[in-house]
Amino acid sequence: MRSGKWLLVVLTAFLFLAGASLSMAEKVLRTNLPADPSQTDPITVSELYAGDVLDNVYEGFTDIDKDGRVTPTLAVSWESTDGGKTLKFNLRKGVKFHSGNPFTARDVKFTFEQLLIPDNKGGLAAPYLKSVTGAKDILDGKTKELSGVKIVDDLTVTVTFDTPSVQFPIFPFRFIDSALIRSRGLGILKDTSVGTGPFKFVHWKRGQEVRLEANKNYWGQAPQIDAVVYKIVPELDTALNMFEAKELDLVFIDRGASRRVLRGSEYKDKLLTAPAAQVQFFGMNQNLYPPFKDIRVREAMCSVIDREAMVQGIFDGAAFPLYGFVVPGFPGSNPNIAPLKTDLAKAKKLLADAGYPGGKGLPPISITGTSANKEELAYFADLLQKQLGMTVEIKTMERGNFIKAMNVGELPMIHWGWSADYADAATFLDDMWHSKSPYNRTKWANAEYDALIEKARMTFDAKERYRIYNQAEAILLKDMGQCPTVMRKMVAVVSPKVKGVILTPFRLQNFNTVKIDD
């Protein structure tokens, strides 16, 4: 009798479970990551793939919509008092963390402090805080409290700066659940979901997958799918084979061999493309190669580059010619930049005028890059040698050493790029070309340019600031210390049954807009 009862219970449970799994076929978006994320927590995150995943799990004050506009996220509004020295943020009401804890001003302050505490290895977001009053004391290990951030009430927080930071509201912060971390410690961050975003972090299995599940209580548009699985697939061809075998619904190709996808007719109606928020430039260091001090020599270099040929020949069509230093359509970009035409005759004449007819008298020079971009280096070396009669040597370095050498200004000639860290022209103009920036890779310096950039830093009115950026960019282009070449095209292929995937210059938008047909 007893065993019969048990049997009945087990059978019922089994039938129930079987029925449940049949009626609720899980809707899972299966996509790819070309490498494992280097971080799974929002404090140390410092690279793109980790960012791709965590953007769905964590949120900051603002986000960027599909047209590149800044939209309020966890802050509904902000205003500057006392001439930009203080910013007051009004936070969104009714937002809950994945744990169910409410999101408040305390979480903002706590997140900032955790980013700055040296032992926590704060990632990309940490430098955004360096102008906040009291940040240095935490960095120096004197205190763990950020004196420049004041909690006014649950939904109001003020941030005071040593030097104003107009971009502060749009910096990509990721706020974390302070109540949960206080009780369980920072150690839980790497495998626990402590954000407010539309998806919850479930697990990361190295070399296999990252799994997110829908946050049904999301304050905004709740996800219409149950989960997202990012399969880690380093080989693009394998990812495309998996797509064809219907093991993946969405393949994102942010770099490299997109030839198979762009040229293959079978992908035509499954293709999404967008320009990447990244500029590539040909850089000349005047300190290391004296002929570059003459603007005629620099203009000759810039006039000989054939951007259309680069797009087709080097990038297989997965790029666009670039004529300005701010990606077109980006907040603060100038739509009226005249393209610099490829003009061989002009280039030769300029060089002759500068005293180097046919390249005679120009000392040999090297162009440096990594082995991954040697095709570009070969293009420039060949071009300058054949067309302008220069002697150009190609040098390749290991990537880390190369970037360091570039950042400290040890390379006379380079071709490299810069990806936007946030949605404002400042990421391209201020961070790259102000003479004091650690990322000014040609050590180009122009007092008028610096003055405009510094003025923009203090200009809170966005329209006015963008006007200043346009002026500064014009100087940058006219002086030709470096010239823009191309920007990459990002490509994704998506299965016809998946709707609502949005590809923007800032990679894929969060997946809460995605629907999967039965």
Added chain:
Amino acid sequence: MWQFALKRTAGLVPVLLVAVLLTFIAIQFVPGDPVQIMLSDHSGNVEMEKRLRAAYGLDRPLYEQFWLYLKHIGRGDFGYSYRYTNHTVYEIIRPSLYTSPILAVAALLITLPPGIFLGVFAALRRNQWKDTGVILGLVTGISIPNFALAAFLMYLFGVKLRLLPVAGWGKPVNLVLPILVLAVAPVAYLARLTRTYMLEVLQNDYVRTARAKGLRHRLVIYRHALRNALVPLLTTVGLIFGGLLSGTFVVEKVFNIPGLGSLAIDSIFARDYPVVMTIVLLFTAFYSVINLVVDLLYAVIDPRIRLTSRGP
């Protein structure tokens, strides 16, 4: 025999120490600095660099770094990965610890029967067309590069016929194609050697004696001849197994399997030295243990070795 096993196991310690030292030295000569790679676009930022160097102990002199590393691994602490922030080396390697042995054992198991059978088959039909045919097939098997075979099988069974998953890990069906690809070359290698050793053994007097006694053909071949051919083959099988354990890199990459081989390569590129060192140690240990097992098995198969190992 136990004494012999113990002695050999103790002998592993200096081997591992030398491996650690050599790897540590080799790493110093690899161009690229883990801190610059961590900083990526921000490399050259002196403040950030200083903080990271201190956080990972890379600001200390090399001898001190080495000594600290030895002390830590002595306690079973392999440190933190450079590439995966706040993850320990153990957390990073753990999933792969099962992957490579599963692949290697499975591939070895399906290698042995056809390898040995084909070898014996060819040896018994020496210089007949069947022998030539088998040899030809084997040479082809050795010659096909495994990445080409993998790509072909993936396309055929995964994309075209949709019988098997293209890539991935976690379900038994995921094992089928990788193991097939892994087994092809070892089967060919093993069969060729089996043939050679069998031909040698078959000419021995005791085989003739066995036949003269009137023993059945099958008994002569499998009990008397093959058993003696197995002794030299055992070393080969050990080497094949070691190769399968550490040499599955290409197959892991193509089929997207999170194994030790691909982790090792990725870690070298990312200058994730703590992970590299630990994997080198693991591979060294694998090879040493396989050698030990092979030596012990010799004793089981060949009584003469057992006798001599007892010593005078």
